[in-house]
Amino acid sequence: MSALLSIERVSKRFGGLTAVSEVSFAVPEGAIYSVIGPNGAGKTTLFNMISALFPPSEGAIVFDGQAVHRARTHQLARLGIGRTFQxxxxxxxxxxxxxxxxxxxxxxxxxxxxxxxxxxxxxxxxxxxxxxxxxxxxxxxxxxxxxxxxxxxxxxxxxxxxxxxxxxxxPKLLLLDEMVSGMNAEETEDIARFILDIRDELGVTVVMVEHDMGIVMDISDRIAVLNHGSLIAEGTPAEIAADPAVIQAYLGRN
CATH class of the missing domain: 3.40.50.300 (P-loop containing nucleotide triphosphate hydrolases)
Structure with a gap:
């Protein structure tokens, strides 16, 4: 399966603070792909770079074969990228x-x-x-x-x-930023169903930043885990759930 979105050694610095450090991963076309991590891990910064709210300090973001890390935000809709906000x-x-x-x-x-x-x-x-x-x-x-x-x-x-x-x-690519934050269980289940239908019926690739581990593990095809701005794990939900670095950094278990 070819990659619709590629993050290639992307970093972002704000003065002396490095918010994202050399992150790389590829989102297969037709996938539901989640980016998770504890507060301050760099998820929102990465999402904002994908959305062209600001450019990376280093690295490249490639969508559908085209470099978009220097694009203007308003150009993304014409390219086929849609987004919701937290x-x-x-x-x-x-x-x-x-x-x-x-x-x-x-x-x-x-x-x-x-x-x-x-x-x-x-x-x-x-x-x-x-x-x-x-x-x-x-x-x-x-x-x-x-x-x-x-x-x-x-x-x-x-x-x-x-x-x-x-x-x-x-969109060809839909970016969902904390879509179920603040929702009750029934509302969360409804959104999970719609996300699956968006992928399966509309053929849209989905990337979501999400804190709700239930929806992440239930519907994601692959997951990237950030901690302190770095990618510490990437794989299927089963692989992520069993990864010692993820368990320690995100799930809070030894």
Whole structure:
């Protein structure tokens, strides 16, 4: 299975602090890949480099055969990368449909005049975007919420809307940052099911940073473990669970 995303000896320094040190791993196309580690391990820094929020100090990040470590954040959607955030980044006063349409913005190419007149290419693009949004709403089982302001929804449903907006990008790669943080057991199970369906039904490769070891071990194909900015283990869930370095650094057992 070929790698869709390759992290190649990536490091990040902030002044005299090295947050990530020479990390390398490859994410196979079609995989659910998790990055775990204790607080301060460098997970978020690594994720932010993959998301082009800032460039690595050293090394390369290659997505679908193209180096993206010097790309601008807004370019990633066009390349096929979608992301959710640990802290909700939704428009609370807008409806579910309106929030999802934001994810389609990169695909709208009509000129200002046709857009203003809602004519020709602009009309076709708008109708195609709305059809895609309805497909996502159906996929995430939120049809009954489509016209409600997102701010009125429960936290778990708001996170589901954010997931839908990332899917509206039409990604090949979906980056999930602490997707189930703050969710109850039922909400976590729902998200785990959707992540599996995103991979199996939509063919999207998933990389997630996650603290919930239950979901990590249940649905991941492979796992990378960071500690103090360095990669200390990489492998299948069974291999990671049995790795002495992981047990000591992350699971807190000797």
């Amino acid at each position: 802290n909700l980044a939704i428009f609370s006063h807008a409806t579910v449909v309106q929030n999802l349409l934001v994810g389609m913005h990169h695909a709208l190419k009509a000129n200002l005049l046709s857009a203003a007149l809602f004519w020709g290419p602009a009309r076709r693009e708008e109708l195609a975007a709305r059809r895609r949004v309805e497909e996502i709403i159906d996929f995430l089982e939120i049809e009954h919420l489509r016209d409600l302001p997102v701010g009125l929804l429960s936290y778990g449903l708001q996170k589901r809307v954010e997931l839908g907006r990332a899917l509206a990008v039409g």
